[in-house]
Amino acid sequence: MHRTKVRIVEDALDANNTIAQANRDDFDRAGVTVVNFMSAPGAGKTTLLETVVSTLPGVRVGVLEGDVQGSLDADRLAGLHVPVTQLNTDPSFGGECHLDANMVRSAIGSLPLDEIDLLVIENVGNLVCPAEFRVGEDLRVMVSSVTEGEDKPLKYPLMFRACDLVLVNKIDLLPHLEYDLDRFLHYLDNVHPGVQRMLVSARTGQGIDAWRDWLVMAATREGALA
């Protein structure tokens, strides 16, 4: 029984990877770099996009918004005059807790791939399943808010291990929290030694230049990123 369940999960992930590769091939042919953007609910993904998407020098950016329901985040970003496509995971009941390759594939036809250099896919807020399902991305970025506590790398190791960049957000709140940043970074290095990290605050602007530069480098495939 247990072995059967593991086998079914492995088969599902294999099927997902096959579709993810097809997505990746489509994105590569269009010359679009794709970033899978993940975090827990309310860590600040949308706000971190709002701070940079309209000011990326020389990079045309598009956003694919994954949400269980509604289009609140897409509406916020559309106001910044970047192309935004909404993808809802809620065909029934509670909805899916992550994007998978097939959902992204279903949206490819409505993405303006010829008009953008960089596609940011904002995943559903969740620290577990989004890390398991590749969607055709080149790079993965995750946001960890300091309000969530230092222990998250130990509790959700795959998410922290699977990403290329960790944005430690809301650091303007550090004076008001009992949060040990050194301990968080120690735990982070335990599960993903040396992974690139940036301390940022979408509210004060601290670290946002570095985040913007990273996206520009990713989109132009400079350096060792892509």
Add this chain to the structure above:
Amino acid sequence: MHRTKVRIVEDALDANNTIAQANRDDFDRAGVTVVNFMSAPGAGKTTLLETVVSTLPGVRVGVLEGDVQGSLDADRLAGLHVPVTQLNTDPSFGGECHLDANMVRSAIGSLPLDEIDLLVIENVGNLVCPAEFRVGEDLRVMVSSVTEGEDKPLKYPLMFRACDLVLVNKIDLLPHLEYDLDRFLHYLDNVHPGVQRMLVSARTGQGIDAWRDWLVMAATREGALA
């Protein structure tokens, strides 16, 4: 294809509900009230349990800790001298993002049901799937931290709709956030009109007496709760 998938999901939920009912029958026979305790990662579930579990007048409490990996929360609670049982959802790869009835069933044999009146099941930190899977509980409590933003009821409606009590946590941070509490409560009433809610801070103790009283009432099955 789509209809088949919906059917499979419905069958899985039906199977889960059957096992959840068996769990519930076992809990009822033992005279134990069960609370399914849910939130996003880092909203403060464990801290909110720490503030009350050793000071519940006349109520013997046990905790079942659901985590993808590790036993950090169980270790914290064990220091308070309440019986804690750890349940990890990680048999392989990234692990499950929620507890289901079968996982809880597998733990029932190791729960000291004869020695407790109240069992709190701390679910995996996630606002989507835990709301879909009943585990045999009498009542559901969810924690929404003000650091997560006001829009969460609209983005994760099933979670807010499925619960009997909403703890709005970390309200000590309100002076440092641009968080519109009235708007949050308005959204909450949109998706779950009139649901009981408490404004709490595990750090300052605000609202904790009301939270403790609610648990005592639940455990003693007083009033209209159970």
